[in-house]
Amino acid sequence: MNKKLASAGAILACAAIAAGCGSSGGGSTGNTVAGVGSNGKTVTPDMAKNAKGNVTWCIGKDTTGAFSQVVKLYNNQNSGVHVKLLELPTSADQQHSQLTQREQAKSSECDILGMDVIWTAEFAAQGWLRDVTPAINARKSEFIPATLGTAQINGKYWAVPFNTNAGFLYYNTSKVKKAPTTWQEAYQMAKTDGGLGYQGARYEGLTVNFLELLYSNGGKVLSDDGKKAEIDSPQAQQVLSFMQQGLKDGAVPKSNSTWMEEESRNAFQNGKVALLRNWPYVYALAKQAGVKFDLVPLPKFGNGQPASILGGYNLGISTYSKNPGGALSFINFATGPAAQKKFFIKSSLPAVITQTYNDPAVKKAQPFAPELLKAVQQGKPRPVSPVYPQISQAIYNNVYSALSSGTSPKSALSKAQSQINKALNTF
Numbered sequence: 001m002n003k004k005l006a007s008a009g010a011i012l013a014c015a016a017i018a019a020g021c022g023s024s025g026g027g028s029t030g031n032t033v034a035g036v037g038s039n040g041k042t043v044t045p046d047m048a049k050n051a052k053g054n055v056t057w058c059i060g061k062d063t064t065g066a067f068s069q070v071v072k073l074y075n076n077q078n079s080g081v082h083v084k085l086l087e088l089p090t091s092a093d094q095q096h097s098q099l100t101q102r103e104q105a106k107s108s109e110c111d112i113l114g115m116d117v118i119w120t121a122e123f124a125a126q127g128w129l130r131d132v133t134p135a136i137n138a139r140k141s142e143f144i145p146a147t148l149g150t151a152q153i154n155g156k157y158w159a160v161p162f163n164t165n166a167g168f169l170y171y172n173t174s175k176v177k178k179a180p181t182t183w184q185e186a187y188q189m190a191k192t193d194g195g196l197g198y199q200g201a202r203y204e205g206l207t208v209n210f211l212e213l214l215y216s217n218g219g220k221v222l223s224d225d226g227k228k229a230e231i232d233s234p235q236a237q238q239v240l241s242f243m244q245q246g247l248k249d250g251a252v253p254k255s256n257s258t259w260m261e262e263e264s265r266n267a268f269q270n271g272k273v274a275l276l277r278n279w280p281y282v283y284a285l286a287k288q289a290g291v292k293f294d295l296v297p298l299p300k301f302g303n304g305q306p307a308s309i310l311g312g313y314n315l316g317i318s319t320y321s322k323n324p325g326g327a328l329s330f331i332n333f334a335t336g337p338a339a340q341k342k343f344f345i346k347s348s349l350p351a352v353i354t355q356t357y358n359d360p361a362v363k364k365a366q367p368f369a370p371e372l373l374k375a376v377q378q379g380k381p382r383p384v385s386p387v388y389p390q391i392s393q394a395i396y397n398n399v400y401s402a403l404s405s406g407t408s409p410k411s412a413l414s415k416a417q418s419q420i421n422k423a424l425n426t427f
Contacts (some may be wrong), residue, residue, distance in 0.1 A: 011392030018024055031121070031384040032227065033154045038409065043317055044132040045138045047325030048105065048332060052080040055326040059114025059313070061090045066347040068157075071337045074330055081326040092116055099203065103318065111321040112331060115159060115314050115382065117150040122160040125386040125427065129316040133157045135328055139335075146379040147352045151314050153384055158316060160331050163349035165311035166375035167212065167277055168295040168368070170186045170286065175274040183213060183242070186299055190251040197264040200256040202400040209277060209308045210399045211382065213239045215307035215403040216300050221383045221420070229420035231395070232413040240409035242404050247403060257404045268293075279311070280350065283368050284303045295368060297375040310379040312350070339352040350376065390423035 062068050062085065071085045088095040096119060102110055103126065115123060123129050136148065136157040138264070147161035169186065172180060175194045180186035190196035199205030211221070220234030222228070246252040252275065256264070266293060268276040269289045276282070277298065286293055300306045315334065317327045333339055340351040345365045350372055356362055357373040366372070381392055398416040401407040 006213060027358075031149070031381075032070070041319055041324070042134065043324045043328050044274035045328070048070040048135075048329040049325075051325035051329045053189050053322065053323045053326050054082050054084065055321075055330055056084045056086050056109060057112040057114065057322050057330065058086045058088060058102075059112075060092070060095050060108035061087045063090070064347040065139065065162045066343050066349075069346070070334060070342060071164040071330075073339075074333045078198045078329065078333075081329050083326075083330050086110065088114075090182075099123075103320070106320050108318070108320045108322050110318055111318040111327040113159075113318055114162065115316055117161075117310065117314050119311050119315065120151055120159050120314050120387040121153055121384045121388065124153055128319050129158045129319070130319055130324055131156050131158065132160060132317060132328070136160060142353045142355070144352055144354055144373070144376050144379075145312075146310060146376055146381075147312070149379075149385055150310060150312070150381040150384070159314035160316075160335055161352035162331075162335060163312045163314070163343060164376050164379070165279060165350055166281055166308035166353050166379045167208070167298055168371065168374065168375060169298055170268060170276040170278065170281070170282060170293050170295045172268070172271070172274040173292045173294050180275075180293065180299050182299050183216070183301045187246050187251045188247070190273070190275050191249055195250070195272065196275040196277075197256055197259060197267045198252070198402075199260055199264055199265075200252070200403065202262050202396055202404075203260065204392055204396065205260055206396040206399055207382070210239065210243070211309050211380075211396060212307050213243070213299055213301050216298075216303060216304040218386050219303055221384065221395070222393075223425075226383075226385060227424060228243070229415075229417040229424070232410075232417040233419060237409045238411050240399060240412065241301075241425055242301075243399075244402060244409065253353075257400070280368060280372055281348070283366075295371060297371060297378060305376045308375045308379045310376065310381050312352070385424070386427045387423040390426075391420050394419035394423065 068085055071083050075082055088098050099113055133156045147164050151157050151159040176189055180189055198209045214236055217235045217239050219233055222231045223230050264276055264278055265282050267273045269286055269291055298306050298308050315331045317324050321327055340353050340356045341359055344351045344356055344362050345350040357369045363369050385391055394416045398412040402409055402412040
């Protein structure tokens with residue numbers, strides 16, 4: 001079977017992760033979260049040298065076998081440390097629950113925690129993660145800078161980026177002759193050339209889509225110190241008004257308010273829309289469906305800078321691990337060139353290190369790799385906060401209200417701001 005098509009299922013599984021996965025405000029690396037500080041447990045590069053003993057890696061289900069292959073490869077090359085893969089359920093919610101239960105019990109069962117990027121702040125704030133700042137600094141030049149923003153809080157790194165994801169703008173080349181460079185241009189094309197689709201249902205995907213325009217327009221969700229909401233702003237009102245107008249004038253179909261990843265993909269493949277914001281997994285499936293299309297990294301909003309919301313997973317070392325040096329040894333391997341190449345080709349998990357995207361084998365298996373690198377490089381994390389789920393819920397509920405019920409942007413954003421502040425005050 002064609003590798004690109006074989007990997008489609010793997011990327012589809014990752015789409016839910018990416019949409020649920022994620023800098024305060026616009027996504028700089030200066031994330032500030034109350035309650036996150038040194039717990040006295042720091043992992044240094046020297047601890048990985050000559051490490052010995054057993055290590056358990058806990059992460060979501062190994063649907064393609066790539067995780068177990070990399071574990072086997074590591075174990076064959078390292079006589080001192082033996083790694084065991086402990087697979088958690090496919091559901092991100094169940095993964096979160098099982099990891100949380102172990103950490104609350106101060107269990108040493110999981111040395112390495114495979115975390116959706118949006119869990120990193122929560123786990124760090126609970127004191128469940130070791131500080132890996134020295135380990136990151138020793139390899140910092142290898143990583144795509146944007147991916148590090150998902151793991152940096154209060155000036156320290158609490159995890160190592162493992163895989164990432166960023167959205168694309170797909171366009172049907174039989175209807176749209178050139179790629180738009182701004183969202184305004186995209187919506188204008190959609191009005192005359194066949195419509196635009198995105199993830200507009202009332203869930204995390206809508207938060208992602210709204211934030212991509214908000215960040216590009218210079219808006220923020222949280223203050224720089226992470227203590228209060230700043231989403232009720234002129235920039236946010238402009239974006240939400242723009243999205244409302246897109247529905248009113250027909251650039252975006254009314255049914256878009258029910259679409260998640262798959263519904264929007266099907267609309268694009270069936271010709272209901274000519275432009276689509278979605279994740280990289282769409283590439284192989286649209287090719288298989290015979291759609292004539294091209295793709296580009298997301299455009300900018302007005303005169304702003306393009307912004308893609310990052311998905312993916314980070315690898316943290318549990319505070320309760322009895323072998324942090326061994327854990328770091330394996331993490332360095334899993335985030336190194338050979339393993340990142342294997343994950344990208346076999347599991348379609350986009351790499352966090354730059355050199356992988358230039359590998360000929362990667363480009364052959366994933367032809368969109370150069371464009372994806374650009375998309376990740378312009379990436380922004382979602383608001384880094386221990387209460388991110390509540391923040392996201394406040395965003396997508398109120399944005400949805402504005403888009404589906406006609407609630408004024410000012411009213412919707414004021415309510416979102418109040419709900420976010422309430423959530424921040426609970427932690």
